[in-house]
Each structure stands twice: as C-alpha cells, then as structure tokens.
Amino acid sequence: MEQARILIVDDDPDITEVMRVVLENKGYTVDSAADGNEAMAQINSARPDLIILDVMMNTLREGFLLSRELKKDPAYKQIPILMVTAVKEKFGINFKPAAGDEDWLPVEDYLDKPVEPNVLLEKVAALLQKP
Amino acid sequence: METLLETTNLVKRAYWLVRLRWLAIAVLAAGTFVAGRFLKIQLPAPMLYLIAAGVLVYNFLLFDLLRYFTWGGKSASHKTIGRIITFQICGDLFILTAILHYSGGIENPFFLYFVFHMVLGSVFLTARQSYLHATLAVFLFGGLIVLEYLEVINHYALTGFATGVLYHSGLFVFGTLFVFSTTLYLVVYMTTSISTQLKKQQQEYERANIQLSQKDHLKNEYVLRLTHDIRGHLAAIQSCLNIVGDTIAGALNERQTDLINRACRRTAKCMAFVTALLKLTRMKLSGTVEMSYFSIKSPIFNALAVAETRAAMKSINISCEIQPSVDEVYGEPVLIEEAIANLLFNAVRYTPEKGTVRLCAKDQPDCVLLEVSDTGIGIPENELTNIFEEFYRASNAKKVERDGTGLGLSIARQVVQRHGGRIWARNNQDGGSTFSITLPKISQETPKKQDNF
Numbered sequence: 001m002e003q004a005r006i007l008i009v010d011d012d013p014d015i016t017e018v019m020r021v022v023l024e025n026k027g028y029t030v031d032s033a034a035d036g037n038e039a040m041a042q043i044n045s046a047r048p049d050l051i052i053l054d055v056m057m058n059t060l061r062e063g064f065l066l067s068r069e070l071k072k073d074p075a076y077k078q079i080p081i082l083m084v085t086a087v088k089e090k091f092g093i094n095f096k097p098a099a100g101d102e103d104w105l106p107v108e109d110y111l112d113k114p115v116e117p118n119v120l121l122e123k124v125a126a127l128l129q130k131p
Numbered sequence: 132m133e134t135l136l137e138t139t140n141l142v143k144r145a146y147w148l149v150r151l152r153w154l155a156i157a158v159l160a161a162g163t164f165v166a167g168r169f170l171k172i173q174l175p176a177p178m179l180y181l182i183a184a185g186v187l188v189y190n191f192l193l194f195d196l197l198r199y200f201t202w203g204g205k206s207a208s209h210k211t212i213g214r215i216i217t218f219q220i221c222g223d224l225f226i227l228t229a230i231l232h233y234s235g236g237i238e239n240p241f242f243l244y245f246v247f248h249m250v251l252g253s254v255f256l257t258a259r260q261s262y263l264h265a266t267l268a269v270f271l272f273g274g275l276i277v278l279e280y281l282e283v284i285n286h287y288a289l290t291g292f293a294t295g296v297l298y299h300s301g302l303f304v305f306g307t308l309f310v311f312s313t314t315l316y317l318v319v320y321m322t323t324s325i326s327t328q329l330k331k332q333q334q335e336y337e338r339a340n341i342q343l344s345q346k347d348h349l350k351n352e353y354v355l356r357l358t359h360d361i362r363g364h365l366a367a368i369q370s371c372l373n374i375v376g377d378t379i380a381g382a383l384n385e386r387q388t389d390l391i392n393r394a395c396r397r398t399a400k401c402m403a404f405v406t407a408l409l410k411l412t413r414m415k416l417s418g419t420v421e422m423s424y425f426s427i428k429s430p431i432f433n434a435l436a437v438a439e440t441r442a443a444m445k446s447i448n449i450s451c452e453i454q455p456s457v458d459e460v461y462g463e464p465v466l467i468e469e470a471i472a473n474l475l476f477n478a479v480r481y482t483p484e485k486g487t488v489r490l491c492a493k494d495q496p497d498c499v500l501l502e503v504s505d506t507g508i509g510i511p512e513n514e515l516t517n518i519f520e521e522f523y524r525a526s527n528a529k530k531v532e533r534d535g536t537g538l539g540l541s542i543a544r545q546v547v548q549r550h551g552g553r554i555w556a557r558n559n560q561d562g563g564s565t566f567s568i569t570l571p572k573i574s575q576e577t578p579k580k581q582d583n584f
Binding site (some may be wrong): 014018021 | 369379
C-alpha cells in the first residue's frame with residue numbers, strides 16, 4: 001500500500017507542501033489541488049486512494065460541498081477522506097450543512113492543524129488499510 | 132409616536148390600573164359609609180353602593196381579560212394591551228362622572244380627582260390622545276354640571292356638607308367649568324411634555340445600546356477573523372518546523388536541532404494563545420449552546436486525565452473526590468470539560484513541585500459544586516475578582532510563569548455563565564487557593580416570552 005496515491009486539497013500552499021514532503025518521504029504518490037474544481041479535475045484524471053481535505057478552503061462551504069459531492073457519487077464514495085481542520089471540531093464551525101438533511105460531515109477521519117507528521121502518517125496508513 | 136412603555140411594562144401597568152381600581156372601589160364604599168354614618172351627610176347611599184358593585188364586576192372582567200391575553204407567558208400584542216388600557220382610562224372618566232352625579236355634582240370637591248386621571252392618561256397615551264382624553268373629561272363633567280344647572284337631570288344635594296344652591300348659580304357653574312377645563316388642559320400639557328421628553332431620552336438610550344452591542348459584535352468578529360488568520364500562518368510555520376525537527380527533510384546537527392526546537396516551543400506557545408482567544412471569541416459570538424443532561428463525571432475524568440500528565444512532570448499529586456450522589460447536570464459537556472481542565476491546569480501551573488491539587492464535586496440542592504484547590508502561590512486578595520477578566524494575570528502569577536494567555540479563567544467564566552452557574556476564587560488559610568464553580572442540575576431555560584413586535 002506504500003505506493004498509494006494521495007490527493008491533498010488545501011488552499012494553503014505551505015501546508016500542502018509540508019504534507020507532500022512528509023507523505024512523499026514515506027513513498028506515497030502525492031497530487032494536490034487548491035480548490036474544489038481543481039480537486040474534481042484531479043480525481044477524474046487520476047483516481048486517488050485517499051483524499052486529504054482542508055475544511056476551510058476559500059469559502060467555509062467548499063470543503064463540505066466537495067466531500068458531500070464525492071460521497072453521493074457511487075464511483076467515488078469508496079475513497080476515504082481525511083478532513084483537516086484548523087480548529088478542534090467542537091469549537092469550530094458547526095459541522096452541519098446549511099439546508100442539510102444529514103447533520104454530519106461525511107468524512108472518515110479528522111486531523112487538526114498544525115499537522116504533526118507522525119499523526120498524519122498514522123491516520124493515512126490506517127485509512128488506507130481499511131477495506 | 133410610540134408610547135413610553137414597552138409591552139411587558141405595559142402589561143404590568145395595565146394590572147396596576149386594575150389594582151388601583153380595587154382600591155378606589157374600597158374607598159368609595161368606605162367613604163359612602165363614613166359620610167352617611169359619621170359625618171351625617173345625606174347621600175343616595177344605595178345608588179353609590181350599586182356603582183361600587185358595578186365597578187367591582189367591571190374590574191373583575193378587565194382582570195380576566197388581561198389574564199386571558201397574557202396567560203401562561205402568552206404575549207399579547209402591544210396593540211391589544213394598549214386598547215385595553217385606553218378603554219379602561221376612558222371608562223374611568225364615566226365612572227367618576229357617575230359617582231359625582233350621585234354625590235352632589237359640582238358641590239362635591241372630589242371632582243378634582245379628574246386631575247389624577249389626566250396624569251395617568253398621559254403616561255399611557257400619546258400627546259394627541261391625552262388632549263382628547265382631557266376633552267372627554269371636560270364634556271362629561273361639564274355636561275353633568277350644566278345639565279344639573281338646567282335641571283334636565285336631578286341634582287343630589289349633599290345636605291350636611293354643602294348649601295345645595297351652588298349648582299344653580301350660573302356664574303359659579305360656568306366659572307368652575309372654566310377653571311376645571313383649563314386645569315385639565317394645563318396638566319395634560321405639562322405631563323405630556325415631560326413624558327415626551329422621557330420617551331425621546333429612552334429612545335436615545337435604546338439606540339445607543341444597540342449601537343454599542345453592534346460595535347462589540349463587530350469587534351469580536353474582527354478578532355475572530357484576525358486570530359483565525361494568524362492561526363493559519365502559525366499552523367503553517369509549525370508544520371514546517373515540525374518536519375524539519377523530525378529530520379524528515381534531512382538530518383540536522385545539534386545546534387540546528389536546538390534552534391529548531393526553540394522555535395517550535397515558541398510557536399506552540401503563540402498557538403496556544405491564539406487558540407484560546409479564538410475559543411473565547413467564538414463562544415461570545417455564538418448565540419446558543421446546545422445543552423443536554425449528562426453525567427458530570429465524564430468531563431471531570433477527561434479533564435483529570437489531561438491534567439495528570441502535566442502534574443506528573445512536576446511530581447504534583449492530583450486527588451479527586453466526588454460525592455456519590457453527584458451525577459447529572461444540564462449543559463454542554465465539551466465546554467464544561469474545558470472549564471474544569473482550565474482550572475486544573477492553572478492549579479498545576481501555579482503549584483510548586485511536590486504540591487497537591489484536589490478536585491471535589493459536591494451535590495447541592497439545585498447545582499453541582501466543583502472545587503479545585505491547590506497548595507500553590509495563591510492570589511493577592513485584591514485581585515481575586517480581576518483574575519477572571521480577559522488577559523488579566525495576577526501579579527504573582529506573572530513572576531512564576533512569564534508566558535500565559537490570561538484567557539484560561541475568562542474561558543472558564545464564559546462557560547460557567549453560559550450555563551447559568553457561578554465561578555469564584557478564594558485563598559486557603561494554609562496557602563494556595565480554591566476555585567469554585569457551580570453548574571445547574573436542571574435546565575434553567577424557562578419558556579421565554581417572545582416579544583412579537
């Protein structure tokens with residue numbers, strides 16, 4: 001599984017770079033996208049095994065929209081999503097889509113910023129191992 | 132033009148009018164009795180008692196009407212209550228006129244009581260309505276005395292009090308009416324001009340208040356955005372430093388490792404500060420917190436677990452004592468855990484090595500009392516309340532720990548206040564300090580009245 005392809009979706013190029021260094025150092029293949037549209041283009045051209053998604057891209061909603069979009073699509077809903085948040089969930093934004101019928105954010109796991117290399121690698125490995 | 136009183140106040144005033152009327156009825160009945168029995172004034176007593184009884188029934192109906200509109204926290208509109216009040220105020224003029232008719236008309240000096248009605252009216256009515264109110268009074272009383280003068284209606288003489296001829300003197304009747312009307316209009320003019328001024332002032336205060344809270348809100352939003360941005364930059368710096376420190380990006384020599392570690396520590400402190408500020412501001416900006424019933428034990432144990440690792444580094448012993456009956460409270464568990472953890476962290480931070488920190492949870496009739504006591508440096512007596520202010524750090528605390536956000540206790544206070552609890556600190560007799568918080572066991576949210584205007 002070391003050769004897995006990971007897509008990082010984050011509008012902060014420095015954070016993307018940090019995660020890229022950590023992940024590439026472990027032998028993963030890393031793609032990156034700065035917003036939702038770019039991410040969809042990337043996913044369509046090279047299907048990732050895991051998506052690391054920043055919840056606070058440009059607009060608050062974008063991270064939500066992308067994750068919900070992907071989880072609705074039968075072709076992509078199997079791809080695990082690791083959500084990166086700048087603030088601990090409870091104190092952060094309300095994890096509820098505006099007019100949503102579901103009151104949860106459809107992601108597999110969360111990760112706090114600043115990214116701790118070991119925690120990142122652990123979570124990535126755990127998510128990739130899941131069937 | 133708005134009237135002086137807001138709806139809730141208006142309701143209170145409406146009830147006040149009803150209460151005043153109970154008093155008036157009692158005074159009318161008692162007065163009739165005393166005048167007839169002791170002062171030997173001849174009165175058509177049965178008629179006056181009948182009026183008292185009629186007003187009694189009328190007042191009961193009004194009371195019921197008010198209760199119907201405001202029952203069980205149901206809120207009647209400003210308009211409805213306003214109408215009821217206007218109706219009462221006008222009705223009272225008729226009642227007073229009727230009473231005067233059966234008790235001597237112009238010869239009864241109680242006609243001066245019309246002035247009270249004018250004063251009362253100008254509190255509830257707009258200026259224009261107050262003048263109409265005065266006009267109604269002039270017509271009613273004027274009609275009464277003129278009709279009695281013309282002998283269209285019967286004059287009940289107050290034999291034993293007045294001579295009983297004055298009502299028949301044209302000069303006296305019209306002179307009195309002139310003074311009476313000018314008095315009423317002047318009273319209305321004076322009271323309305325005062326109440327108009329009061330209304331204006333009140334509106335200005337309200338406007339200033341709204342502006343202040345809007346400014347505060349804006350300020351908080353600004354702080355939120357700013358801290359959020361700063362936190363983003365810090366997170367990036369820290370992430371970069373982390374991977375350099377972890378030698379993922381290549382090996383470092385000893386000197387470099389040391390410098391990187393220093394940078395990491397400082398960034399972490401900065402991060403802690405910004406995070407605390409962010410939490411506090413978020414809490415202030417968020418309107419409501421979702422609350423539920425839960426056992427206070429789990430936040431206590433979670434907070435203890437985190438504090439214990441810090442305490443272990445300083446060989447501080449943390450003990451915990453929870454009364455067996457302590458269990459459910461009403462609130463938001465994560466916030467409460469945060470508040471408890473902040474108290475424990477502080478206790479550990481300002482307690483010298485090998486000291487002790489104790490957490491007690493006591494069951495009280497309607498709340499749970501949590502006490503965190505330590506054997507630390509204590510708090511200067513004159514700073515016991517200041518320490519909960521934002522950014523405030525006790526003078527002796529600054530000496531022990533140079534860095535500190537001064538926000539931990541503010542967050543704890545914000546959380547506790549949100550829950551309708553209390554927080555306070557005191558010094559122990561044998562050194563150290565004790566922080567106490569109370570958390571309600573049952574929901575404090577009474578079904579609030581919704582103002583619908």
